[in-house]
Amino acid sequence: MTPNDFRKLALSLEGVEESAHMGAADFRVGGRIFATLAHEAQGYGNLMLDPETQAGFLADAPELFLPASGGWGRMGVTHIRLRIAKKDQLLGALRAAYQLRLEKNGKKRNKTSRRLFLAAPGALGLVSCQKEKPPAAAAGLPEGAALSMRPYGERSPFEKTQRGAREATKSPGVGSSRTPHQDLYGTITPSALHFERHHAGVPSINPQEHRLLIHGLVDQPMTFSLEDLKRFPSLTRPFFIECSGNGGGELAGNAAPDASRSHGLVSNSEWTGVRLRTLLEAAKLQAAAKWIIAEGADACRMARSIPVAKTLDDALVVYAQNGEALRPEQGYPLRLLLPGWEGNASIKWLHRLHAAAEPAMTNQETAHYTDLHPTGKASIFTFEMEASSVITRPSGTHKLAGPGFHEISGIAWSGRGKVAKVEVSTDGGKSWQLAALDEPVSSKALTRFRLPWTWDGQATTIQSRCIDETGYVQPTRDEIIEARGPNSNYHYNGIKVWSVKADGSVTNV
Amino acid sequence: MFEILLLAALAQSPSIGKPATEAEIRQLNIDVFPNGKGLPPGKGTASSGFALYKTHCAECHNEKGEGREAQYPALVGGVGTLSHKKPVKTVGSFWPYATTVWDTINRAMPYDKPRTLKPDEVYAITAVLLHWNGIIPENFELNEKTLPAVKMPNRDGFVPDSRPHQKKR
Numbered sequence A: 001m002t003p004n005d006f007r008k009l010a011l012s013l014e015g016v017e018e019s020a021h022m023g024a025a026d027f028r029v030g031g032r033i034f035a036t037l038a039h040e041a042q043g044y045g046n047l048m049l050d051p052e053t054q055a056g057f058l059a060d061a062p063e064l065f066l067p068a069s070g071g072w073g074r075m076g077v078t079h080i081r082l083r084i085a086k087k088d089q090l091l092g093a094l095r096a097a098y099q100l101r102l103e104k105n106g107k108k109r110n111k112t113s114r115r116l117f118l119a120a121p122g123a124l125g126l127v128s129c130q131k132e133k134p135p136a137a138a139a140g141l142p143e144g145a146a147l148s149m150r151p152y153g154e155r156s157p158f159e160k161t162q163r164g165a166r167e168a169t170k171s172p173g174v175g176s177s178r179t180p181h182q183d184l185y186g187t188i189t190p191s192a193l194h195f196e197r198h199h200a201g202v203p204s205i206n207p208q209e210h211r212l213l214i215h216g217l218v219d220q221p222m223t224f225s226l227e228d229l230k231r232f233p234s235l236t237r238p239f240f241i242e243c244s245g246n247g248g249g250e251l252a253g254n255a256a257p258d259a260s261r262s263h264g265l266v267s268n269s270e271w272t273g274v275r276l277r278t279l280l281e282a283a284k285l286q287a288a289a290k291w292i293i294a295e296g297a298d299a300c301r302m303a304r305s306i307p308v309a310k311t312l313d314d315a316l317v318v319y320a321q322n323g324e325a326l327r328p329e330q331g332y333p334l335r336l337l338l339p340g341w342e343g344n345a346s347i348k349w350l351h352r353l354h355a356a357a358e359p360a361m362t363n364q365e366t367a368h369y370t371d372l373h374p375t376g377k378a379s380i381f382t383f384e385m386e387a388s389s390v391i392t393r394p395s396g397t398h399k400l401a402g403p404g405f406h407e408i409s410g411i412a413w414s415g416r417g418k419v420a421k422v423e424v425s426t427d428g429g430k431s432w433q434l435a436a437l438d439e440p441v442s443s444k445a446l447t448r449f450r451l452p453w454t455w456d457g458q459a460t461t462i463q464s465r466c467i468d469e470t471g472y473v474q475p476t477r478d479e480i481i482e483a484r485g486p487n488s489n490y491h492y493n494g495i496k497v498w499s500v501k502a503d504g505s506v507t508n509v
Numbered sequence B: 001m002f003e004i005l006l007l008a009a010l011a012q013s014p015s016i017g018k019p020a021t022e023a024e025i026r027q028l029n030i031d032v033f034p035n036g037k038g039l040p041p042g043k044g045t046a047s048s049g050f051a052l053y054k055t056h057c058a059e060c061h062n063e064k065g066e067g068r069e070a071q072y073p074a075l076v077g078g079v080g081t082l083s084h085k086k087p088v089k090t091v092g093s094f095w096p097y098a099t100t101v102w103d104t105i106n107r108a109m110p111y112d113k114p115r116t117l118k119p120d121e122v123y124a125i126t127a128v129l130l131h132w133n134g135i136i137p138e139n140f141e142l143n144e145k146t147l148p149a150v151k152m153p154n155r156d157g158f159v160p161d162s163r164p165h166q167k168k169r
Helices: A003-012 A051-060 A070-075 A087-106 A111-118 A226-231 A259-263 A276-282 A308-312 A477-484 B002-012 B022-028 B046-056 B098-108 B119-132
Strands: A016-021 A024-029 A032-036 A044-048 A065-067 A077-081 A164-167 A175-178 A196-198 A211-216 A222-225 A235-242 A266-275 A291-296 A303-307 A316-321 A335-337 A350-356 A378-380 A388-393 A404-413 A419-425 A447-455 A460-468 A497-500 A506-508 B158-160
Touching: A003 A016, A003 A024, A003 A087, A016 A032, A024 A087, A032 A087, A044 A087, A051 A065, A051 A070, A051 A077, A051 A087, A070 A077, A077 A087, A211 A276, A211 B022, A222 A226, A222 A276, A226 A316, A235 A316, A259 A388, A266 A276, A266 A404, A276 A308, A276 A316, A276 A350, A291 A308, A303 A308, A388 A419, A388 A460, A404 A419, A404 A460, A419 A447, A447 A460, B046 B119, B098 B119
Parallel strands: A211 A350, A378 B158
Antiparallel strands: A016 A024, A024 A032, A032 A044, A044 A077, A065 A077, A164 A175, A175 A196, A211 A222, A235 A266, A266 A316, A291 A303, A291 A350, A316 A335, A388 A404, A404 A447, A419 A460, A460 A497, A497 A506
16 A cells, blocks of 8 residues: 555545645544544554554554554554555554544544444454455454454345335435335334335434424423433334335236335334323413424425324324434434324424414325325325235245245234234135234234245245234225225225245235 | 323423524414415415416426426316326316415425525415416416415315224124
């Protein structure tokens, strides 16, 4: 490596700018130096580490690193011998210095994660794991180890499943992406694979500046910062969110070839936040308030009117998803969460709640998300997502290895409460068997069902139906069309049938 | 029991959050209701709006609100088709309230520069869409009083959710 390689790699890190101090080049993030070329003439690059990290690096690769002389060296400034450094070693070292600088800039040190990451021998291994191909052993790690610890985890480079995205219009930012249920297990959807539906892109919101305003028919209009909201009694629960358009293609007669395209607009997370009721009580909600209009801070100021009964029942204002802050695509830093109700009403990037006597009849609750019946009338404020299910394994695009034992597994849910049972048919609907449900079964959350199955190698179909605690039975597509016609678009929950061919391949019917 | 203790504790502790000021509310609140509540003073006619439509809307919604391909649905036409095999849902055929047209333009349009239009401009563009749908004459003045009084063709086209569509087992 050369001083110029050092420069290029330093500048390849996000937000890094080159500057100079006393005639020597330095590299800064957030205006603060993390690396310099002040000893370029001696063949060294300089890294602003801390003593702990420096010790780890020296133990790791004594031929490559040495402390800078005097007090600077004791504080952690470390030389790297550029001539013998390999590219991934140099990048790894620069990343470590960069990461430390970012942490100091943020003044939010997480001591545990820092210690784990930095004291690790072979912290340089960080680099190799970023590559697509299976990582090669990094300097200092024992044979058979490919990487050490890293500050924010990534899945194995062998794992490739991802959301399928579709831009609904040519307007950038409008569209949806779907959870790949055919590749997943269990009930919690990884945050990175939660489905998305955006009506005008994803805003970038600084949580320090974000406020939630509650106004209208309240005795005391209030604003809450994120810090305020986190002071209230909190609650953590799993809930599904399902777009009311989930399965719309099935209704339209375009049976989807895989579980992502048929049912990818439902996902399930563990959410943490505060009861909306608590906030409305803090603002002293008036009895005259019958609706709460919730508005997001996205570009289109997406707004929905919510009946006050729901807001006083189980509605939440959440700031966390699966144990960490919400993902930007899920409304960071704050979203409404209406358990069991159509997803678009759980307003993301929530910044305003307006207590009113009547609904606002916004675009998104009149022109869209209403179900047109054959009579020409459309039903409005159709909130609950009715009981549904889909077999995810085996499902479309899978291939059974051969006759014999296979577990049939899938997900079931109901917006009206708990899944009571799931029945599975492997003979074209002639007979139905009771599937086992993974405990605990949570209300308004995805439930995993399983059924052992011995496949005889003959072509057949497999399908599931969910029965919820109200006794409601998931209907067939024909039954839905009979009840509300082929143009109702939303709130489809018909039974999904997969075809198993004699060669083991699984397709849509 | 736990909940009661909690509520008692909350009631006694100094309140969390800050009272909102009238100015804060005015700055953020853009909601408009079917009865006209929330509409700012202003006025516009279709004739005063044609040029505005061309500048701010036509790129996506086409010259006369006919939409473009399947990507930008039509804003005009389709009245009487809602019970057909292939219904055409537009502002004219489907939207129940004129205030929703004003609100949509005001809060979300133009797509790439939302909330840059002045109230008079929003009234004028709303008037264009209502005029092209045959709901108001070209020189009818829309303002905070006349807009909520406009009756949309599909005003009575919505019914409450009637599900579940099956008997309990």
